[in-house]
Amino acid sequence: MVSRIALAQMCSGIDPDANARVIRDCVDEAAAQGADIIFTPEMTGLLDRDRSRAATHIRIEQDDPVLQEAQRSAARQKIWVAIGSLALKAVDDENKWVNRSFLIDPLGNIVARYDKIHLFDVDLETGEKWRESAAYQGGSKAIVAxxxxxxxxxxxxxxxxxxxxxxxxxxxxxxxxxIPAAFTVPTGKAHWEILLRARAIEAGVFVVAAAQSGAHQDGRATYGHSMVIDPWGDVLLEMGTETGVGLCDIDLNDVAKIRSRVPAITNRRTFAFPKDPL
Known part of the structure; x- marks a missing residue:
């Protein structure tokens, strides 16, 4: 079965309303070109490392204007929308936010949510320091839909x-x-493509990775290079650094074909972990 997917490569800023308008335009363009689904990057609605300023825009899920626009756009165009993530207030901890993905159906209904499990706490050689856990609450559940x-x-x-x-x-x-992202430029250059291809190859799956790209209003720079990778690890779409909508046709029958050649999932085994050192 062949499906047409769209990726929105964005340079999200510090104004959620402006980012919502970008989402609306991207959904309209994807639908006009026959896409069945559009994927957006991590932090689609707000990318702002000034946490005091960001806090003035971050809402609970029900009040988020970008999510509302995505739902309206999905229903208007009768298209699936996979929002890479939005920064939202945590319900159970008033001092924390969540980094949450959404899957929206062509009626505008939210059919799946996923909270980012692994939080980015690193010190890069460039001097960049990131402490996502200082503001965000990590998720605890893997989600398929x-x-x-x-x-x-x-x-x-x-x-x-x-x-x-x-x-x-x-x-x-x-x-x-x-795998929506807002990869830094140094880590993107070093690891983005190779890790995406590894995830596709090891399980014989399609990987769709919509990314943030360019110089953002908050002063950071992101790597871009949104990609679609097939189950053999071949890159079907690579968007470089320009923002906009990219399209790619995929054949889901390729999953079964590749898995018959290299049945890695079938060959998976459980095993005992090494004992702790004495």
Missing amino acids: PVGQATLGLSICYDLRFPTLYTALTDAGADILS
Whole structure:
């Protein structure tokens, strides 16, 4: 079965209303070009490392204007919308936010949510320091959801470096993995493509990775290079650094074909872990 997917490569800023308008325009363009689903990057609605300023825009899920616009746009255009993630207030901790993905159906209904499990706490050689856990509450549950004849496994950005999550997703039936991101330029140059291809190859799945790209209003720079990768590890779409909508046709029958050649999922085995050192 052939499906047309769209990716929105964005340079999200500090104004959620402006980002919502970008989402609306991207959904309209994707629908006009016959896409069945559009994927957006991590932090679609707000990218602002000034947390005091960001706090003035972050809402609970029900009040988020970007999510509302995505739902309206999905219903208007009768298209699936996979929002890479939004920063939202945590319900159970007033001092924390969540980094949450959404899958929205062509009626505008939210059919799946995923909170980013692995939080980006690193010190880079460039001097960049990131402490996502200082503001965000990590998720604790892997999520898959049906999209037509496919099963979509949800993840976000730094999750990419933790293959056990993708083992869980593909064991649960995922044949497409969504990996939206806002990768830094240094880590993107070093690891983005190779990690995405590894996730596709190890399980024989399609990988769809919509990314943030360019110089943002908050002063950071992101890597871009949104990609679609097939189950053999071949890159079907690579968007470079320009923002906009990219399109790619995928044949879901390729999943079964590749898995018959290299049955990695079938050959998976459970095993005992090494004992702790004495």
